[in-house]
Amino acid sequence: MRRALLLALLGTVTLSAAARAAFGPSYGGSATIAVPFVPQATGPGLGASTVERLVLGLVHATLLEIGPDGSLRPGLARSWASAAQGREWTLELDPAARFHDDAAVTAAPAVRSIRRFLAGGTPAARRLARALEADGVGADESGRLVLRFRDATGRPLLPLASFACAVTGARGAAAGPFIPTLAIPGSRLALTSFAGHWRGRAYLDGLTVLAVPDDARRHADLSAGRVDLALGEPGVQASATTLLLVLNSQQAPFDRVATREAVAAAIDRVALARDYIPGGVPTLSPLPPSLSGTSGAGGVPRGGRRLAGAITLAVATDVSPAISQRVVAHLDALGLHVTATPVDPSAARTAATEARLFLFAPEVADFGIATQEVAALAPPGPAVVIPLAAVPVSVGARPGVHGVRIDAAGRASLEDAWVER
Amino acid sequence: MTSLRSRLLFAFLLVGLAPTSLLAVRVVERVSRAFEDAARERLDNALHASLLRIDRIASRAEQQVLAIATLDLAVAPDGDERGLAEGLGSRRDLAAFEIVADDGRVLVSRHWPAGSGLPETGRAFPGPRPLRLEKVAQGYGAAESLAVMPERPATWRGARVIVRGGAFVDAELLEDLSTATQARVGVFDAATGQWYTPPESPLREWNRPALTGTSGEITLGDRPWRWASEALAPGLLLVAAVPRSDLDRVLLALRHDTVVAGLLALGGALIAALALSRRLSRPILELAAGARRVAQGDLERPVSADGPDEIGELSRAFNAMTDDLRSSRERLVQAERVTAWREMARRLAHELKNPIFPIQVSLDTLGRALDRDPALFAGLFRESSETIQQELRSLRRIVDEFSDFARMPRPSFAPVRLNTVVEQTLALYRDRSPTVRVESKVEEGLPPLSGDRDLLARALGNLVVNAIEAMPEGGVLRVGTRATAEGQMLEVADTGPGLSEDQRTRLFTPYFTTKAGGTGLGLAIVQGIVSDHGGRIEVESIPGQGTTFVLLLPGATGAPGNL
Numbered sequence: 001m002r003r004a005l006l007l008a009l010l011g012t013v014t015l016s017a018a019a020r021a022a023f024g025p026s027y028g029g030s031a032t033i034a035v036p037f038v039p040q041a042t043g044p045g046l047g048a049s050t051v052e053r054l055v056l057g058l059v060h061a062t063l064l065e066i067g068p069d070g071s072l073r074p075g076l077a078r079s080w081a082s083a084a085q086g087r088e089w090t091l092e093l094d095p096a097a098r099f100h101d102d103a104a105v106t107a108a109p110a111v112r113s114i115r116r117f118l119a120g121g122t123p124a125a126r127r128l129a130r131a132l133e134a135d136g137v138g139a140d141e142s143g144r145l146v147l148r149f150r151d152a153t154g155r156p157l158l159p160l161a162s163f164a165c166a167v168t169g170a171r172g173a174a175a176g177p178f179i180p181t182l183a184i185p186g187s188r189l190a191l192t193s194f195a196g197h198w199r200g201r202a203y204l205d206g207l208t209v210l211a212v213p214d215d216a217r218r219h220a221d222l223s224a225g226r227v228d229l230a231l232g233e234p235g236v237q238a239s240a241t242t243l244l245l246v247l248n249s250q251q252a253p254f255d256r257v258a259t260r261e262a263v264a265a266a267i268d269r270v271a272l273a274r275d276y277i278p279g280g281v282p283t284l285s286p287l288p289p290s291l292s293g294t295s296g297a298g299g300v301p302r303g304g305r306r307l308a309g310a311i312t313l314a315v316a317t318d319v320s321p322a323i324s325q326r327v328v329a330h331l332d333a334l335g336l337h338v339t340a341t342p343v344d345p346s347a348a349r350t351a352a353t354e355a356r357l358f359l360f361a362p363e364v365a366d367f368g369i370a371t372q373e374v375a376a377l378a379p380p381g382p383a384v385v386i387p388l389a390a391v392p393v394s395v396g397a398r399p400g401v402h403g404v405r406i407d408a409a410g411r412a413s414l415e416d417a418w419v420e421r
Numbered sequence: 422m423t424s425l426r427s428r429l430l431f432a433f434l435l436v437g438l439a440p441t442s443l444l445a446v447r448v449v450e451r452v453s454r455a456f457e458d459a460a461r462e463r464l465d466n467a468l469h470a471s472l473l474r475i476d477r478i479a480s481r482a483e484q485q486v487l488a489i490a491t492l493d494l495a496v497a498p499d500g501d502e503r504g505l506a507e508g509l510g511s512r513r514d515l516a517a518f519e520i521v522a523d524d525g526r527v528l529v530s531r532h533w534p535a536g537s538g539l540p541e542t543g544r545a546f547p548g549p550r551p552l553r554l555e556k557v558a559q560g561y562g563a564a565e566s567l568a569v570m571p572e573r574p575a576t577w578r579g580a581r582v583i584v585r586g587g588a589f590v591d592a593e594l595l596e597d598l599s600t601a602t603q604a605r606v607g608v609f610d611a612a613t614g615q616w617y618t619p620p621e622s623p624l625r626e627w628n629r630p631a632l633t634g635t636s637g638e639i640t641l642g643d644r645p646w647r648w649a650s651e652a653l654a655p656g657l658l659l660v661a662a663v664p665r666s667d668l669d670r671v672l673l674a675l676r677h678d679t680v681v682a683g684l685l686a687l688g689g690a691l692i693a694a695l696a697l698s699r700r701l702s703r704p705i706l707e708l709a710a711g712a713r714r715v716a717q718g719d720l721e722r723p724v725s726a727d728g729p730d731e732i733g734e735l736s737r738a739f740n741a742m743t744d745d746l747r748s749s750r751e752r753l754v755q756a757e758r759v760t761a762w763r764e765m766a767r768r769l770a771h772e773l774k775n776p777i778f779p780i781q782v783s784l785d786t787l788g789r790a791l792d793r794d795p796a797l798f799a800g801l802f803r804e805s806s807e808t809i810q811q812e813l814r815s816l817r818r819i820v821d822e823f824s825d826f827a828r829m830p831r832p833s834f835a836p837v838r839l840n841t842v843v844e845q846t847l848a849l850y851r852d853r854s855p856t857v858r859v860e861s862k863v864e865e866g867l868p869p870l871s872g873d874r875d876l877l878a879r880a881l882g883n884l885v886v887n888a889i890e891a892m893p894e895g896g897v898l899r900v901g902t903r904a905t906a907e908g909q910m911l912e913v914a915d916t917g918p919g920l921s922e923d924q925r926t927r928l929f930t931p932y933f934t935t936k937a938g939g940t941g942l943g944l945a946i947v948q949g950i951v952s953d954h955g956g957r958i959e960v961e962s963i964p965g966q967g968t969t970f971v972l973l974l975p976g977a978t979g980a981p982g983n984l
Binding site: 268271275276313315319321322324325326328329330332333338339340341342 | 503533534535536537538539540542556558560561562563
């Protein structure tokens with residue numbers, strides 16, 4: 001009798017847990033996501049790393065967004081229309097949009113944000129600046145945002161989806177789904193859901209972004225349930241970044257084409273992707289597969305060419321140390337003495353070292369913009385930018401955590417994440 | 422440094438300082454050598470212990486590698502090569518573990534998994550010890566670490582491979598060795614100039630080690646170090662170092678203590694020297710004072726003669742001598758007194774007899790004349806009474822002189838300028854003899870001396886009169902004064918006939934005279950006056966040339982011009 005009752009109770013508990021998941025998302029609760037590092041600032045920016053893009057997506061909102069198919073989706077601007085044969089575009093802002101300080105998102109802060117974006121000089125900003133007329137950003141009498149272009153071009157509004165173009169209020173308030181409440185730079189960022197979000201408040205009441213630099217520790221923390229989510233762990237993923245090795249052709253030993261070619265040929269991309277990058281794919285394209293549509297082994301590595309010299313390799317801290325060590329091992333096998341130095345992901349793109357290793361995700365998921373962005377990474381030349389592998393952006397979740405999404409630009413969105421309670 | 426006490430003091434200090442200094446130098450030298458030996462031994466022990474530890478690691482690793490090569494690989498599951506390296510290495514406690522293919526590719530590696538499938542980049546050191554330089558995963562790249570990795574050929578998955586495993590001679594091991602041996606232990610790769618040490622090791626500051634030889638000293642940072650080395654392999658040196666400051670600190674403390682001990686010893690020697698020299702010099706000084714008292718005629722106060730030593734013996738002998746002198750002097754005084762009385766009686770009888778005889782003769786003549794011829798008596802009476810009167814005056818003069826000598830007053834001391842006395846006295850006698858030329862030669866500026874003006878004038882007058890009377894045929898009388906070391910000098914010289922040796926020795930004896938009518942009291946009075954002034958008389962006389970009396974009077978009483 002007792003045993004029957006116990007089994008019945010256990011069954012009820014099990015069924016109720018399953019039932020809760022089956023009933024769909026619910027509001028409330030909080031979650032902690034473990035990430036390799038916590039950005040020093042949360043202001044609008046390029047989002048050079050997966051972590052930065054995650055935080056930007058939590059805090060900020062853009063006028064437009066890019067859908068999984070690469071098409072524009074409404075953001076703070078609920079609709080847009082062109083006139084003057086495609087040279088003038090008018091964006092109507094969502095009247096429900098509010099900043100974190102409860103101020104309405106109007107054309108004025110939007111215009112100011114676009115001008116700030118244009119002054120920032122990101123690849124997307126440069127493209128928009130080239131396309132716009134002088135003083136081509138403004139608002140009409142109806143409070144709509146108006147952009148006037150020199151010529152009619154295809155998809156001219158794409159740059160507005162850049163997080164560098166996130167709209168902020170007069171006092172710097174953002175309009176994303178979460179409000180930063182506590183920031184310990186480099187260590188922890190605590191956020192609470194923004195009840196006034198124009199798409200409705202997030203399911204989670206609170207979210208903590210916690211720095212756990214060690215890959216194994218993140219894995220262990222997620223497995224043990226010490227964190228609810230972990231970046232880089234198997235789970236929801238999108239092949240949105242590319243591992244790039246950029247050689248500085250202005251400095252020895254990579255000022256010689258033969259040396260650069262030897263490096264490009266010596267790295268075994270297949271083994272690197274297979275053994276060191278979960279879900280990774282060897283590639284010869286610097287763009288992620290979602291934009292380039294291609295991936296490949298890149299041929300059989302040719303070793304044995306002995307090089308000499310000592311180089312410093314700047315490694316972005318969002319690159320797994322195991323991946324970096326493998327690249328170092330290849331360079332070492334060539335005869336180069338490598339000193340690997342971890343640097344901030346955004347700094348890795350411009351570090352003045354002989355070589356740089358970082359994960360590249362385009363500012364805006366657009367082939368044209370991304371190609372220009374890659375071109376800006378290094379001076380033109382053969383084998384200066386060496387694509388190694390397509391690296392997926394992945395977020396693992398403990399059981400009972402749902403709703404995590406990652407878009408084509410590698411943005412992990414927790415706007416719709418929820419926890420079973 | 423002329424006194425006996427100073428010399429004794431110096432001798433004592435020298436005797437105390439020399440051995441103390443020698444002892445201090447010797448002690449410091451011996452302790453330094455002992456510390457040097459101890460440091461050398463410490464370094465040797467550190468090197469020996471470190472080598473022993475490394476060899477033990479190699480020996481143990483060899484057993485584990487043998488076990489993997491012969492046992493473990495045969496049963497190792499296929500697949501998961503990275504897991505295999507980690508598993509085997511962990512199970513056999515081999516921090517460094519790898520399997521290398523025949524073609525030199527690393528098949529699996531525990532310490533550098535990123536190198537799997539790539540040509541091995543490790544470098545083996547020649548020599549009996551299985552030492553290698555291996556890449557080790559560190560951060561985003563790799564570091565090179567020294568490892569003790571014995572190897573064994575084996576067969577794995579049907580292919581011939583090399584199994585290699587061991588431990589790293591890393592910071593942890595070297596720190597452990599440093600702690601165990603109380604020395605800083607590191608390894609230096611001479612080929613690359615690379616140090617392998619704990620992170621905070623001062624050996625890292627040794628940029629270009631001059632590791633020639635097996636030991637030496639070097640300054641790292643601002644501290645001196647003593648080091649020794651032993652070859653782990655050709656070009657690979659195990660280095661141990663200890664700070665010299667430990668030795669320096671002890672030596673400094675030792676020097677300090679030695680200096681303090683030396684100073685204490687010197688102080689003790691100084692006190693002992695002072696006490697001993699005082700004890701030695703005091704009776705000698707007392708003897709000297711006693712001798713001075715004897716020289717001044719004081720024979721009544723003996724020196725203390727308590728000590729049983731030679732100085733005491735000397736003091737007792739001195740006292741005995743003083744006693745003998747005193748007895749002799751008393752006898753002499755007694756004899757002189759008798760002689761003087763006899764002389765005085767003889768002289769008195771002689772002096773009295775001379776006038777008495779004419780008186781008696783005159784009275785006899787008057788008596789006879791009265792009996793024989795009263796008329797004649799009246800004439801004789803007048804004549805005889807004159808004679809008697811004259812002799813009675815002579816008798817009176819004699820009596821007066823004796824009376825004066827007997828009644829010589831004690832001097833009444835007051836500041837007196839000797840030159841003034843000379844001038845005033847010579848003024849009285851300058852015209853006494855027309856044939857005697859009086860010359861005075863006084864030293865100007867003589868300070869006053871303590872004396873009795875009248876008595877000094879009387880003494881000078883007696884000398885002047887004697888000199889004039891000694892030159893009846895004429896001559897030169899020279900009177901002079903001058904300062905001496907003891908006081909002032911009054912000199913009276915004549916060019917008379919001079920004195921014989923006998924006369925000179927008896928010159929100051931009362932009633933001794935060379936003159937027909939003299940009483941012999943003049944020079945005795947002079948001597949009495951000079952003696953009463955604390956001075957003395959010296960006489961120089963050359964027969965036929967003259968006599969010089971020198972009165973030496975004690976020091977001045979004040980600055981010139983006080984009077």
